[in-house]
Amino acid sequence: MxxxxxxxxxxxxxxxxxxxxxxxxxxxxxxxxxxxxxxxxxxxxxxxxxxxxxxxxxxxxxxxxxxxxxxxxxxxxxxxxxxxxxxxxxxxxxxxxxxxxxxxxxxxxxxxxxYASGATVLLRPGIEADEWADLRGKTICATQGALYNKPMRQRFMLDLKVYNGTRDPLLALRNGACAGWLYDATAIANEMKHPDLAGYRAPLGQVLTSPWxxxxxxxxxxxxxxxxxxxxxxxxxxxxxxxxxxxxxxxxxxxxxxxxxxxxxxxxxxxxxxxxxxxxxxxxxxxxxxxxxxxxDVNGLYRLALQIREAVKLDITVLYDPYDQWIFLRGILLTLQLVAVIVLGTLVAGAVVGAVLGARIPVVSQAFGAVIAVIRTTPPLLQIYIFYFWLGAVAADHGFEIGGFFAAAMGLALYNGAALGNVLAEAASVARERHSPLGRAGLVETVRLAWEPLVSIAINGVRMTGMASTVAVPEVINAAAGISSEHGNADVMMNLLMVVYVVIILIMMKLFAVLKKGMHRVAG
Amino acid sequence: MSPAEIVTALWKWTPYLAGGFLWNILISLASVGIGTAAGVLLAVMRTSRRRLLQRIALGLTAAARTLPTFVLLFYFAFLFPVEIEIAGAVYSFPAWIKVSLALGVAVAGFVSDNFTAALLAWRARHHAAALIFVPAWTTYSLMTALASTTGSVVGVDEIVSRSNAVIAALDDTGMMVWVYLYAGAWFTVVCLPLITLSQRFKRRLAARAVEATGRQAERVGEKTT
Structure with a gap:
């Protein structure tokens, strides 16, 4: 295509x-x-x-x-x-x-x-640090677009989890997702007045002070x-x-x-x-x-990229900036992982939902159907937020950590799985007319009848993968937005992003087409 | 927080959240309107006798089916201008229109596929099979309403944006889930009865359609999304 x-x-x-x-x-x-x-x-x-x-x-x-x-x-x-x-x-x-x-x-x-201010780090109770080097390798929450993220990551080898705004990293810090929050010293001094943050300390002083x-x-x-x-x-x-x-x-x-x-x-x-x-x-x-x-100072490759920028006004930073390259590649990799988990999750959730709905157990199937109906009519974005913030806080109380990856995958698999389950239950009831009890032949007939909507629901899950960026998963949208917020090259990054996504979706469509051929062979 | 306090807080912010929900409705109507108009046009082109028109329509439909809505949202938000000058006057090109356009692309793909099938069925005098388009389109439109919440990501002041503002104003982590659940309930209350009705309608039409076309698959799901 x-x-x-x-x-x-x-x-x-x-x-x-x-x-x-x-x-x-x-x-x-x-x-x-x-x-x-x-x-x-x-x-x-x-x-x-x-x-x-x-x-x-x-x-x-x-x-x-x-x-x-x-x-x-x-x-x-x-x-x-x-x-x-x-x-x-x-x-x-x-x-x-x-x-x-x-x-x-x-x-x-x-x-x-x-005005002028620098960066500091707010540490969770129990995390000790006398100097920045003590934080080497620790997971630190940060805010996207802050100018000290890059130098601090490079200088002190911090493992940064980058969130949007100030609320999200702070919540993540309180949920135990990271050891500290790297942010502006003035803002952190202000946040520390909050009674919820008693016991949190910012012992390291300001670095990288810059004028505002x-x-x-x-x-x-x-x-x-x-x-x-x-x-x-x-x-x-x-x-x-x-x-x-x-x-x-x-x-x-x-x-x-x-x-x-x-x-x-x-x-x-x-x-x-x-x-x-x-x-x-x-x-x-x-x-x-x-x-x-x-x-x-500029080196050779940088100069070449700058020449491209002069000539056609495109700033392809991923060509010369190793940091941007790393961010973007990691974003693509994470998106691929998300796609795999979401598609598999959708199929598994769909099979379970379809089985329970299709089993027609009195009361149980009906009650379950009502829950599924609510899931189908709740915006997926809200489901991701609920899993991330609420389940995240509940899990943190029990010593677990629910990351953005898990929350997004779960929310999207459930939302699309609910739709798929309904389709499979519908298909099963049609298949039952010829295969009763359902048996192996009936199941094959069910999948055959439901194939077209099944594929489009699964592909829909792939197309929605980017929603994970709203809960700070550094997938490819997050990476592209982050790079363009530092370099102002939204035109280049958005087009690259679109190409990456279209390629992933075409590959998934191809995979399903191959799968269908395989199924025909199995079904004879 | 006690249940009574939670209810009081949600009640107090209800008018504010309702104002946000109006934005969701507006975006949904706009995107379904734009997408349906474009999709019908594509379907008419696909069923015409001119090979060139057919090819263009098929290509555009494939694109509309493939382009991920959530990425388009960023694409339009980042790359479309914010203000345009026409004949000396400055007009703004607000984010909600960009969101409607992004959501409308997927609607156009859906309508193109399903309306083409409906047109062909109608011409073959399979009227029940053709009418399946109506409930399928209704369901898809309601799904688009759910997707309108993604406008919050590019700064539209709709219900999820306002939920976040409410959570920030309440400054209580315990309230967070209740505000989100409450916002979600608005969609369930509006969409669920309509979806149930249109599914029932669809089942009746599909049973009749099978007699005409002999395709059992008519009874399962929609054509494509």
Missing amino acids: PRVLWLALLLFGLAQPAWADRMELIEKRGAVVIGVKTDFPPFGMLDSDGRLVGFEVDMATDFARRLGVSARLVGVSSANRLQKLEDGEIDLLIATLGDTSERRKIATIVEPPY AAAVARSERGGALERAVGDAIADWHREGFLLELERKWAVPPTRFLADARDDWSRKDPAGAWLCQRQPSGEWNAACRNPALLTPS
């Missing part, structure tokens, strides 16, 4: 329109769209009425006030924030984004930074929007607005904000600001972060 691949390639050409000037768009719509965190108290969070509030939300609101437009706030996560910026869904990002040279390639980082900066899209470099944001942040340092917010939101006081206020308030003898924009539009070098000014 090469037609399918051909169609996938056809979809390759989709691109997004670029605005000539973002500032013009903002004025046209009368609102500035700002991405803020929803799960990073006290910087961006939801209050009891479901409204966005926090340190960064106050910054966003004040910025809109300065422009004289309304502020439209959009919740973003670490994993999707840069993508949303690149897509143009948001104009401006104020979402605990650490400034790195890697990120400067995929977004316009606005200077000056407005607002960001606008890559295409906005040097534009009016970047300038307006930078001017606002400089003013905030000078007016002490950020120090005020620090007190208002009870953030532990940092040296960074106090120093920045002093630096940005300094004047020359003539009374002009020392930190000023140069004719180029950039702040004078003394007021910038020197560590980030040097261009990163």
Whole structure:
């Protein structure tokens, strides 16, 4: 079926329109769209009425006030924030984004930074560590898209389990899925106030401290929007607005904000600001972060990939970045394992359900049928969540661990198995008309009658495998989303992802076709 | 938490969750609408006498059957623009429409296969066999409603997204499973009676269809998904 691949390639050409000037768009719509965190108290969070509030939300609101437009706030996560910026869904990002040279390639980082924080690890009670090296080889939960995941994994050989957002890794930590949670030190200090986390400690201090900066899209470099944001942040340092917010939101006081206020308030003898924009539009070098000014060194393969990027705007990082290669290959491997377990699970569950329903035992079959009907009409995504979070917590109390892999496989096998069971029971009742009792010939007839829906239900299970990504299984969707959130190459990764899936599905269809031939031979 | 407290908490958040469920209904209607229109068009092309039209329709149907919906969801969410300008005005291209399009692809594949079978049966005057399309389509549409919850993954404010928001607001791990079960119950209550009815309808039609076509397999399951 090469037609399918051909169609996938056809979809390759989709691109997004670029605005000539973002500032013009903002004025046209009368609102500035700002991405803020929803799960990073006290910087961006939801209050009891479901409204966005926090340190960064106050910054966003004040910025809109300065422009004289309304502020439209959009919740973003670490994993999707840069993508949303690149897509143009948001104009401006104020979402605990650490400034790195890697990120400067995929977004316009606005200077000056407005805060600074580093990474630390929150350890479960009973886990001892005096230095980072003590965590070597331990399983550590982490949040997707956080900039320190990669260096910490490489430097200290941590076995990272990467989750979405802050809630999921924290729950996983409490369920015993990992020894610690690697995350931003400011956020962890805030979480430790929670009474549920009594006994949890963060003994290792901060590493990889980096300044936090607002960001606008890559295409906005040097534009009016970047300038307006930078001017606002400089003013905030000078007016002490950020120090005020620090007190208002009870953030532990940092040296960074106090120093920045002093630096940005300094004047020359003539009374002009020392930190000023140069004719180029950039702040004078003394007021910038020197560590980030040097261009990163590139080797041969990297340069080749960059040339491809220049020429056709495709950044195929899996070609040259060994880390991305490893993540992507592991993702494909895990997806294959999931596919195998889900298809087998669906067939086994279907056979069991079909047998019980088809046995027509009074009361038992009917009661069972009702349970199956509920399973068939509950969204599979919810079933996975229920297995993962609830069964996970129950199992943790008894010393077991239910991982995302198991929860997803179980949820999908059960959902599709319930559908298959109904079909098999239907087929059996038709087969009984000619084969009573059912016997071997009747069973063969049952499978023959049910074959077409059986295959489509099993293939459906394969197509739903990606749902495992919602419970932090690092399968191929998770891998592709993770890579594109670090490099901003969603076009390449999404197409690669689609090709991988289509190939897997075609192989499974072929397998079932072979199986059918084999069955015909057995049935004579 | 006592059962009374659980019920009170769920009751308090019911209007909020109901608002999310409206999004699920909207997405389901949109995706079934888009998918059915496209699928009927493909079926008409497949049954036409022009070989070229048949081939194109078969190819597109194979693609719709094969492309995994959950991956398409990410594909559309990541690669389709967020705002489009038409004649100087800025229109947004919201996530729920992208989700509806992604879900609609599978519906189109299903309708293409089943409506083709129905058209052929009708032309052969096997009217009961042709009418099996109606209950099969109903069941498939309800399954699409269940799949609309995957919109939560790309940021649509539907019932699962709102369940997560409720769980975060309640800040009690013990409530988590109850909120999820409650959200699931909304789907069961709406879908189960409709599915039961359409299955009963289908069995009656299928029994009559077998007399006409002689294919016992008509009585089991649907053609393809």
